[in-house]
Amino acid sequence: xxxxxxxxxxxxxxxxxxxxxxxxxxxxxxxxxxxxxxxxxxxxxxxxxxxxxxxxxxxxxxxxxxxxxxxxxxxxxxxxxxxxxxxxxxxxxxxxxxxxxxxxxxxxxxxxxxxxxxxxxxxxxxxxxxxxxxxxxxxxxxxxxxxxxxxxxxxxxxxxxxxxxxxxxxxxxxxxxxxxxxxxxxxxxxxxxxxxxxxxxxxxxxxxxxxxxxxxxxxxxxxxxxxxxxxxxxxxxxxxxxxxxxxxxxxxxxxxxxxxxxxxxxxxxxxxxxxxxxxxxxxxxxxxxxxxxxxxxxxxxxxxxxxxxxxxxxxxxxxxxxxxxxxxxxxxxxxxxxxxxxxxxxxxxxxxxxxxxxxxxxxxxxxxxxxxxxx
Amino acid sequence: xxxxxxxxxxxxxxxxxxxxxxxxxxxxxxxxxxxxxxxxxxxxxxxxxxxxxxxxxxxxxxxxxxxxxxxxxxxxxxxxxxxxxxxxxxxxxxxxxxxxxxxxxxxxxxxxxxxxxxxxxxxxxxxxxxxxxxxxxxxxxxxxxxxxxxxxxxxxxxxxxxxxxxxxxxxxxxxxxxxxxxxxxxxxxxxxxxxxxxxxxxxxxxxxxxxxxxxxxxxxxxxxxxxxxxxxxxxxxxxxxxxxxxxxxxxxxxxxxxxxxxxxxxxxxxxxxxxxxxxxxxxxxxxxxxxxxxxxxxxxxxxxxxxxxxxxxxxxxxxxxxxxxxxxxxxxxxxxxxxxxxx
Numbered sequence: 001x002x003x004x005x006x007x008x009x010x011x012x013x014x015x016x017x018x019x020x021x022x023x024x025x026x027x028x029x030x031x032x033x034x035x036x037x038x039x040x041x042x043x044x045x046x047x048x049x050x051x052x053x054x055x056x057x058x059x060x061x062x063x064x065x066x067x068x069x070x071x072x073x074x075x076x077x078x079x080x081x082x083x084x085x086x087x088x089x090x091x092x093x094x095x096x097x098x099x100x101x102x103x104x105x106x107x108x109x110x111x112x113x114x115x116x117x118x119x120x121x122x123x124x125x126x127x128x129x130x131x132x133x134x135x136x137x138x139x140x141x142x143x144x145x146x147x148x149x150x151x152x153x154x155x156x157x158x159x160x161x162x163x164x165x166x167x168x169x170x171x172x173x174x175x176x177x178x179x180x181x182x183x184x185x186x187x188x189x190x191x192x193x194x195x196x197x198x199x200x201x202x203x204x205x206x207x208x209x210x211x212x213x214x215x216x217x218x219x220x221x222x223x224x225x226x227x228x229x230x231x232x233x234x235x236x237x238x239x240x241x242x243x244x245x246x247x248x249x250x251x252x253x254x255x256x257x258x259x260x261x262x263x264x265x266x267x268x269x270x271x272x273x274x275x276x277x278x279x280x281x282x283x284x285x286x287x288x289x290x291x292x293x294x295x296x297x298x299x300x301x302x303x304x305x306x307x308x309x310x311x312x313x314x315x316x317x318x319x320x321x322x323x324x325x326x327x328x329x330x331x332x333x334x335x336x337x338x339x340x341x342x343x344x345x346x347x348x349x350x351x352x353x354x355x356x357x358x359x360x361x362x363x364x365x366x367x368x369x370x371x372x373x374x375x
Numbered sequence: 376x377x378x379x380x381x382x383x384x385x386x387x388x389x390x391x392x393x394x395x396x397x398x399x400x401x402x403x404x405x406x407x408x409x410x411x412x413x414x415x416x417x418x419x420x421x422x423x424x425x426x427x428x429x430x431x432x433x434x435x436x437x438x439x440x441x442x443x444x445x446x447x448x449x450x451x452x453x454x455x456x457x458x459x460x461x462x463x464x465x466x467x468x469x470x471x472x473x474x475x476x477x478x479x480x481x482x483x484x485x486x487x488x489x490x491x492x493x494x495x496x497x498x499x500x501x502x503x504x505x506x507x508x509x510x511x512x513x514x515x516x517x518x519x520x521x522x523x524x525x526x527x528x529x530x531x532x533x534x535x536x537x538x539x540x541x542x543x544x545x546x547x548x549x550x551x552x553x554x555x556x557x558x559x560x561x562x563x564x565x566x567x568x569x570x571x572x573x574x575x576x577x578x579x580x581x582x583x584x585x586x587x588x589x590x591x592x593x594x595x596x597x598x599x600x601x602x603x604x605x606x607x608x609x610x611x612x613x614x615x616x617x618x619x620x621x622x623x624x625x626x627x628x629x630x631x632x633x634x635x636x637x638x639x640x641x642x643x644x645x646x647x648x649x650x651x652x653x654x655x656x657x658x659x660x661x662x663x664x665x666x667x668x669x670x671x672x673x674x675x676x677x678x679x680x681x682x683x684x685x686x687x688x689x690x691x692x693x694x695x696x697x698x699x700x701x702x703x704x705x706x707x708x709x710x711x712x713x714x715x716x717x718x
Contacts, residue, residue, distance in 0.1 A: 026603060040519075131683040207685070
């Protein structure tokens with residue numbers, strides 16, 4: 001049952017109050033502030049206030065050389081840093097026409113997909129925490145820890161990776177990575193089944209998510225929402241399929257789509273994506289070729305004059321990096337099209353007339369990462 | 376020595392015991408809860424303070440007491456300070472009539488059950504008071520939720536208790552326990568020949584108890600992801616500590632009541648304790664009571680760390696659309712069976 005509410009009648013009565021959620025509120029991950037005009041428990045209007053963690057990443061990209069900007073990309077969405085590496089590196093490679101060796105491409109896919117799983121696991125735990133279930137968070141972090149260990153061995157860091165390089169990746173896979181990743185996949189599949197039995201099929205969870213916060217495909221398009229949000233609304237939009245990059249076209253995977261558009265739809269999309277990512281990693285490990293991991297790159301990298309875009313499917317949706325170059329070492333303009341910003345924008349319209357707890361479930365299901373919104 | 380046997384001294388001793396029992400339970404149930412949560416979540420839980428974490432509650436209480444008691448300048452100065460007292464006192468009062476053993480009861484009165492419910496309902500008022508006095512939007516929303524939640528859940532709980540009263544015919548809690556003497560099939564939980572829905576009534580009672588004590592998955596009052604800490608947002612120091620104590624005192628009370636009403640109180644469930652054991656027999660009974668009590672409390676903790684929180688209207692729908700009709704049906708069935716069947 002979703003509660004209905006007449007906004008017009010309530011606005012006339014004038015009996016409303018403003019509830020200030022955040023920037024330090026337990027439900028707002030990070031420093032998102034939402035000014036909610038409430039009528040009792042009903043949200044009449046919610047106005048996201050952003051900018052509390054703005055760090056001028058785009059401007060930084062314009063006043064330092066491309067290689068020096070690379071570490072910044074790992075700090076925009078700290079939960080799926082490798083995708084951001086990938087988008088930036090890909091844009092530079094496209095502009096400078098740098099060849100990437102096939103082994104490097106496969107390593108990029110494997111590590112990116114591991115990163116996607118870890119990002120979805122954090123979302124899963126944090127979302128359940130929003131819904132008042134504490135235990136899943138610890139289970140998710142337990143599994144994520146294994147991914148972080150794997151990635152630490154390859155990249156040298158655990159959260160804000162800076163692993164991809166123009167023309168390849170920094171280091172080859174470390175010894176035993178392939179075996180350990182296979183072991184992780186074998187371990188993760190039964191865990192997913194357990195997650196389903198413990199949490200997804202739980203009657204309380206289903207009542208809290210089914211038919212709550214429906215988002216229509218039309219609304220998604222209007223605000224440019226992508227990723228699991230639009231796929232949870234029944235649109236099979238996935239950059240990996242629609243504009244295949246790297247070696248995704250050689251790999252066989254499905255794009256999970258749920259037509260309901262409610263919180264449960266988005267929830268199921270992400271849970272299915274974890275399984276699909278495991279599938280991708282397994283195939284990529286099978287196909288992993290030998291060879292160099294870094295192509296030929298000029299010592300001083302200057303992009304030719306021009307305008308180039310490169311999009312990847314980050315954990316939260318379409319991430320696009322646009323570099324406008326005037327032939328100098330630094331970009332003339334660097335634009336980051338981040339998914340969380342668009343996904344957050346629809347919250348105001350979608351949350352209108354919802355109950356507070358449902359609105360927060362909706363916000364959780366959008367999987368917002370605030371540094372990704374503010375950049 | 377003779378004054379030791381006098382009634383005033385016994386009452387004084389009982390009061391001390393109850394205060395110590397509530398305090399000790401509050402302190403160590405918090406530890407049990409945190410340790411239990413740790414086990415459910417594949418982590419050790421608090422294990423640094425003292426011997427494997429056993430001094431953690433003392434450290435917590437020390438921290439809470441040493442903090443300054445802040446009263447927001449906008450808040451109602453009197454009510455804000457009064458609310459923690461109003462929430463803890465009734466829970467302690469109720470424990471006075473709970474028979475922990477054959478003779479281990481502070482004051483046995485023949486309307487014990489009525490007293491428990493009349494004092495138990497003050498709890499709502501205290502939380503309402505704290506929410507109102509805080510002058511905080513989150514707190515007021517929480518207070519409004521608590522009132523509608525508690526009103527909704529008190530009805531099925533009382534209906535279930537009336538069903539039980541029809542079976543027992545008395546409000547004297549000690550007498551209710553004595554009726555359940557003998558094997559465990561004499562416990563009210565298993566007495567399906569009085570009412571075939573007896574186990575269902577227990578389930579309703581247990582759900583209502585969870586809702587009345589504001590425990591997860593019905594912790595609407597303290598929904599930390601929506602309302603920060605609900606009615607307790609503005610409380611710090613021991614003010615918060617007392618609310619915490621009251622929560623655990625209410626859990627102990629609710630589970631004791633469930634033990635007395637449904638699981639035969641101090642009865643062993645295996646037959647009577649031999650009269651020759653004398654005082655030791657009472658201790659054995661007390662042990663059985665405590666075992667049942669803590670098994671129920673463990674279930675309460677277990678539920679909290681397994682399920683996510685419900686949404687408010689689901690909670691109210693559960694009460695008005697499912698629990699109340701079912702408990703009304705059990706009440707009708709019970710009365711019909713008592714009237715029609717020979718006793």
